[in-house]
Amino acid sequence: MMRIAMMNLVLHGIRKAHVKRANTLSDMGGLADEDMSRKYKVILSNPPFSGVLPSDSIRRDLPTNSKKSELLFLAVMMQSLAPGGICAVVVPEGLLFSSTVAHVELRKKLVDEFEVLAMVSLPAGVFKPYAGVKTGVLVFRRPLSNLPKDKKKSGRVWFYEIKADGYDPDKISGGGRPETPERNDIPDLLKQWKAYRKGGYKTPPGVEANTLLPAGSEEPHCWWARLDQIMENDYSLTAGRYKPLISHETPQEDPTDMIQEVLQLESAITHNLMLLLNELEIGE
Numbered sequence: 001m002m003r004i005a006m007m008n009l010v011l012h013g014i015r016k017a018h019v020k021r022a023n024t025l026s027d028m029g030g031l032a033d034e035d036m037s038r039k040y041k042v043i044l045s046n047p048p049f050s051g052v053l054p055s056d057s058i059r060r061d062l063p064t065n066s067k068k069s070e071l072l073f074l075a076v077m078m079q080s081l082a083p084g085g086i087c088a089v090v091v092p093e094g095l096l097f098s099s100t101v102a103h104v105e106l107r108k109k110l111v112d113e114f115e116v117l118a119m120v121s122l123p124a125g126v127f128k129p130y131a132g133v134k135t136g137v138l139v140f141r142r143p144l145s146n147l148p149k150d151k152k153k154s155g156r157v158w159f160y161e162i163k164a165d166g167y168d169p170d171k172i173s174g175g176g177r178p179e180t181p182e183r184n185d186i187p188d189l190l191k192q193w194k195a196y197r198k199g200g201y202k203t204p205p206g207v208e209a210n211t212l213l214p215a216g217s218e219e220p221h222c223w224w225a226r227l228d229q230i231m232e233n234d235y236s237l238t239a240g241r242y243k244p245l246i247s248h249e250t251p252q253e254d255p256t257d258m259i260q261e262v263l264q265l266e267s268a269i270t271h272n273l274m275l276l277l278n279e280l281e282i283g284e
Helices: 002-011 033-037 069-080 093-097 101-113 186-198 227-232 255-283
Strands: 040-045 081-092 115-121 135-141 156-161 165-167 179-184 222-226
Touching: 040 069, 069 081, 069 093, 069 101, 081 093, 093 101, 093 135, 101 227, 115 186, 156 186, 156 227, 222 227
Parallel strands: 040 081, 115 156
Antiparallel strands: 081 135, 115 135, 156 222, 165 179
C-alpha cells in the first residue's frame, strides 16, 4: 500500500509529500511525538474496520476506550483534526446506530464537540467484490472555537441517500462491477453538495427529517435533521432513521360500490362451485 500511495502521488505531480508507514492506533506504531501531536486541515480516509485490537497496543490519548478498529480510526481523526479542519471518512453503517456504550459515547462527542456536516449513505455492495458491508461517508469539521451547547442544538445534519453509484450492485465481472452510467446518483450528490457548501453549510438541501410527503411524491434523495432530533435518538446518524415518509393515496371508490362488487364476486364463485358439484354427482 505504501508503494501504491507513493506512485499515486508521483503520477499526480506531488513529489514532496510527507508519507510515512506507521500504525496510527499505537504508541509503538512508528510515529514520533511530533507525528502524534500534528493536526491536519483536511483528512480523507477509507480505513479498515470490523477488526479488534489488543488493549495494550492502543494509544491512551484517544477519546474512546473501545478496541474496535472502526471506532479507533474515527477517534484518531477526531483527535488529529485542526480547528477549522474538515474530515470525510468511510464508516460501516453499524458505527452510526449501534447502541453499545462505546458507540454512543463517541457519537455524542462527535455531535457535541464537532460540526457534523453530512452523512452520505452508500448502497449495499458498493465495495464488492472485496466487501459487502453497508457503508456511508461521514463528513465533519472541528469548529474554530467551542460553541455553546444551546447554540449547537439549532444546527442541522444533512443526509443524502445514494441508491445507485454507476455500477451494477449485483454482478461481478472481471474482478469488478459492470458500469451502469444510466443509474448514478453521484452527479446529483455533487450538485447538491456544491449548493450546500456555497451557503456556508447553513441551509442543507431537501426537506426536514421524518416529514410526511403527499401521496405520489417522488422518493427523496436528501433531507436534514436538527441536532436535538439526533440527540433524542441516542445520537444515531444513520440516514434511514430520519428519512421522510410518503403518505398512501386514499382510495377514491365509494365503499358501497366496493362491497357490492365483492358480494357479486362471491356470488359468482358460489354459483360456479355449485355447478361443479352437480357435475361431480352426476358423474358418480
